[in-house]
Amino acid sequence: MLRVMTAGESHGKCLIGIIEGCPANFEINIEEVNKDLARRQRGYGRGGRMQIETDRIEILSGVRGGLTLGSPISFMIVNKDYENWEQFMNPTEVDRVERSVTKARPGHADLSGVIKYDFDDVRNVLERSSARETAVRVAAGSILKQIMSNFNIEVYSHVSAIGSVKLDEKVTDINEIKKADSSEVRCIIKDKEALMIEEIRKAKEQGDSVGGIFDIHVTGVPVGLGSYVQWDRKLDAKLSYALMSIQAIKGVEIGWGFESAVTSGSLVHDEIYYDEQNKNYYRTTNNAGGIEGGMSNGENIVVRCGMKPIPTLYQPLKTVDIITKETVSASIERSDTCAVPAASVVGEMVAITVIAEEFLKKFGGDNKREIEKRWKDYILI
Numbered sequence: 005m006l007r008v009m010t011a012g013e014s015h016g017k018c019l020i021g022i023i024e025g026c027p028a029n030f031e032i033n034i035e036e037v038n039k040d041l042a043r044r045q046r047g048y049g050r051g052g053r054m055q056i057e058t059d060r061i062e063i064l065s066g067v068r069g070g071l072t073l074g075s076p077i078s079f080m081i082v083n084k085d086y087e088n089w090e091q092f093m094n095p096t097e098v099d100r101v102e103r104s105v106t107k108a109r110p111g112h113a114d115l116s117g118v119i120k121y122d123f124d125d126v127r128n129v130l131e132r133s134s135a136r137e138t139a140v141r142v143a144a145g146s147i148l149k150q151i152m153s154n155f156n157i158e159v160y161s162h163v164s165a166i167g168s169v170k171l172d173e174k175v176t177d178i179n180e181i182k183k184a185d186s187s188e189v190r191c192i193i194k195d196k197e198a199l200m201i202e203e204i205r206k207a208k209e210q211g212d213s214v215g216g217i218f219d220i221h222v223t224g225v226p227v228g229l230g231s232y233v234q235w236d237r238k239l240d241a242k243l244s245y246a247l248m249s250i251q252a253i254k255g256v257e258i259g260w261g262f263e264s265a266v267t268s269g270s271l272v273h274d275e276i277y278y279d280e281q282n283k284n285y286y287r288t289t290n291n292a293g294g295i296e297g298g299m300s301n302g303e304n305i306v307v308r309c310g311m312k313p314i315p316t317l318y319q320p321l322k323t324v325d326i327i328t329k330e331t332v333s334a335s336i337e338r339s340d341t342c343a344v345p346a347a348s349v350v351g352e353m354v355a356i357t358v359i360a361e362e363f364l365k366k367f368g369g370d371n372k373r374e375i376e377k378r379w380k381d382y383i384l385i
């Protein structure tokens with residue numbers, strides 16, 4: 005079974021990832037992983053931290069001579085910012101008390117975290133609840149993306165809303181979506197891109213923050229990943245669970261999602277046809293987003309995620325000091341104004357991780373040759 009684990013605090017020495025259950029003999033190009041890490045760092049609206057970091061993966065185990073060994077792949081990503089935070093991360097008792105964060109930020113993990121773990125310093129919570137952790141998920145997903153590309157499975161994303169600026173229509177052309185990387189906000193419609201940038205700029209000026217929506221498309225997924233036979237094996241459920249776990253994601257839609265709930269069945273469901281020449285089934289629409297009955301149906305998988313606005317505000321909201329219990333303004337940690345473009349890269353990598361997990365469940369073996377054989381046998385039926 006494929007499993008991805010992450011460890012590390014935002015301002016600790018480094019982040020650590022472990023991928024367990026990765027089969028042997030797949031080629032891994034580290035520079036491709038570094039490119040995905042860089043994609044996650046970009047985006048208009050990011051704060052000062054991204055000027056400090058240049059995320060790069062260092063493999064510690066599980067890969068030899070560029071090929072996976074079948075053993076757990078472990079890796080690290082150094083936090084360059086650690087040297088600026090050493091006193092915060094390894095404080096003396098006096099420092100710890102004097103530098104403690106006590107004004108819990110509404111919308112962040114701060115208050116529930118200190119109550120749950122019995123802390124008197126919000127830093128003990130924010131270090132790990134921080135979305136810095138998503139760098140590890142991107143690195144792991146990027147490794148799995150390379151493995152999935154051997155089976156013609158690819159993943160892309162683009163931003164479809166920032167704050168109140170939304171695309172007028174859904175984009176389904178993968179060649180268009182591929183262009184998102186060249187946009188500062190990963191938006192492929194030029195006039196909307198300018199409005200989105202302006203929306204973020206205004207929020208920043210006002211000490212506020214904005215959220216948004218991104219769309220993920222996974223292509224080349226064969227029919228039958230996931231299953232209808234048990235609730236916890238459904239592919240739509242697995243994708244929603246994983247994507248919802250990304251910091252600040254508050255909604256996940258498969259295909260038409262909520263829109264399908266308010267549209268007639270005759271307009272929602274995708275009609276099925278058969279191509280005699282190529283001997284395959286096809287549909288002319290993909291409102292289901294490539295998943296029916298908890299299984300991939302051979303169409304592109306389309307998932308949208310809604311991200312709430314960043315909780316840390318430079319014009320802070322009211323909160324309570326956890327020590328004095330007085331009403332105060334929330335603490336201001338250095339912060340992003342908008343991280344939807346970055347989150348869309350995280351979304352891609354989290355989605356491909358789920359697809360890889362399900363793919364390896366269906367076609368899995370210990371090595372590339374076994375898996376290729378099973379996959380070819382199946383797709384040629």
Ligand SMILES: Cc1cc2nc3c(=O)[nH]c(=O)nc-3n(C[C@H](O)[C@H](O)[C@H](O)COP(=O)(O)O)c2cc1C
Nearest residue numbers: 112113133135251252314315316339340343346347
């Ligand atoms: C890529 C990315 C960057 C983020 N940057 C910040 C940030 O700079 N400041 C902040 O307060 N929250 C940021 N967040 C959101 C918080 O991490 C998130 O709201 C918090 O962990 C609470 O979790 P929840 O929103 O899922 O409830 C970011 C999220 C992502 C995905």
Ligand SMILES: C=C(O[C@@H]1CC(C(=O)O)=C[C@@H](OP(=O)(O)O)[C@H]1O)C(=O)O
Nearest residue numbers: 051053133134135136139337338339340
């Ligand atoms: C470090 C990252 O994002 C961080 C996510 C984050 C949060 O609260 O989630 C808060 C900020 O941390 P810092 O105070 O160090 O600037 C972001 O920069 C990253 O994406 O690599």
